[in-house]
Amino acid sequence: MKFQAPKGTHDILPGEVERWQWLEERTRGVMALYGYREVRSPIFESTDLFVRSVGESTDIVRKELYTFQDRKGRSLTLRPEGTAPLVRAFLENAPLREDSQARLYYMGPMFRYERPQAGRYRQFWQIGAELLGSARPEADAEMIDLFRAVLHDVGLEEVTVLLNSLGDATCRPAYREAIRAYFKQHEGKLCGDCKERLATNPLRILDCKVPSCAPVIAGAPSVLDSLCPECAEHFEAVKRALTGLGIRYEIAPRLVRGLDYYTRTVFEIHAAGLGAQSAVGGGGRYDQLVKDFGGPDTPAIGFSIGMERLLLSIGADAAPAAPQADVVVIALKPEAGIEAQALARTLRGQQEAPERRSPLRVLTDVAGRSANSQMKWASKMGAKWAVFVPKGEDGYAVRDMAAGKDEQRQPSIEELRSWLLKRREPVESAR
Template identity: 45%
Template structure:
């Protein structure tokens, strides 16, 4: 239908934009405090970037990407997430040559073909942070603290931080073997997706959304018992730093996240009042992603993404959005069109002086224009009536007190500067 947005998309109307701006401004302010700079990447990338970066055994790549062939016969995909794009930009612009940490943040739309639900559409918006070039757990803690501070600054209190270590290429092979041995007796009961992942990436079996597969995974071998000394030390360091910062957390050894590039730290922040879809933020470390994308020397990285629609839904449910002032400074009323040139000139001069001003385009009656002034929540109304103009003056009415008086046309700007 030409008169309806495609399923899974939504118009953000002017009445909603103030809430989005409030959210974005909070995120930008805190990112600046932590030294993160904004990056804006293309909305579409070469499909191979996401196949190699996210992992071809993930639900995102197998089922959810919007992929098409362009006129140059290239496979192009609307970005389903932004970490791979940020890493691609990091490599392309040779930022990996810098010994210091590179710290990005982004805000923008992502696209996944999934079942639309409250707080998650097919076109959805994410706020995310990426830090590249640092190996220690200190940047892991910083990233997590930034995410927690954003949510707490918005007024959300019932937050639950879950953390885990998903190991590294040194210790994962042992866990892989244990997982395959655990699931093999029930292989025929696994869903088709999990059967396909059994050999390619058995860790994905723990992330399956199929209820029966979830039941079959209960009691599966934990990565914790397979972690190498390096991963154990890193995870312990993260826990110590979070404790030092006064941040409560829960270790969840079943937390693996949905993307293949994670190594060592994985985390998720949940907001319980949202119910089943309680996750509002998730992320982790991806020390092999730069090398996977570029083929060059490995460079460490960590980041997170936060679903903005889901955060807004949480704020609305808890009545945490502030009241937004949508009033204007003045509404210009001009009942007779032959006088409109002077009224228009005055309105423009007020705008140039920095005031918010509206007027009637259609030459309606004075009564209709006054009603419109109320709809705009005008603080003052300027009435360009026949009698006033004969005295080169206008009537200024204070809409809150109904007081009014005449002011010379040439003194309008000076008068408004005193209010």
């Protein structure tokens, strides 16, 4: 074959796409319940937007961006995450700032140049929500509650919420130096990657999974012990709020996220069945980002969920093939093809006024197959009825496919249509 989908991308086909549509509908429903409104931002942005927000030393910026130049030489990048674009949109569009607490969400593809594996793709989909304008712990709690609500709505209950605080501009630099000094002392016992991190991003060492690093990490000072009083109080208040909402969590002092803009609260939610990539999503507070972008002082918090991972964790059982048609019009003779097509068109009722419309999904063969084959096909399409043309002397023959019996003939098209509509079952949404 000449062409194939680019590495790390994939097509979502009928049979699978129904699960996506279902997830999207459920998510929109939950977002609406919490009063969040959707923002659809561009899929590419100025490269600087990501470099300056996500951070120059992060892996995402250093080696995972899809960056290109347009015809005027501007450097653009396919978005690797959704928060920075949304903050940009927030600052660019005054209507988003009307409410002192803006509740926004997005849903769409993100792009990162990485080696694909289970639950990881170069184009992947995220659902994200952002709450801008509140520094209060209630905002943190609402975010995590909303995250859980989305998972709950699609049936994912068995999850672990990991919670940590990274401090703020007051206490983090000191902690960063403390940890650098500590690991410097034990540099000899660290793995090669961690030796590099010592220079680039010492906090990341805390997250290392190499067994030989474990003892050194275990002895490292904890972020939580070095929080300034304000950050410590905020963290305590967030924990109290979560408890108040009945949300269980685990404190994860070594949870460090891969984007530089986070301050104070960070969290991840993990689920089973995802292979090595067990996080269905994560997020955190970013109190400085809006200001860094030149906007007003606007504390904010957000999260993102990986849609592939979410679908993976709630089970890959393919949805039963949804019926594709209610009615199949069968041409008994090859010459009846056009008559079949015309009847199908009328039965669909698409020409009717919208308020009178109750369309039947109607298919008819265009491959010129035998009546026998058309019947087999009608079964496969899940049709409830087969209607035969040409019309007989006493009307249209109708067969109930499930019962396997022929119904009374319908003298005219109008009677045939109302007969079918009367017996039509409501279309069930794919699950």
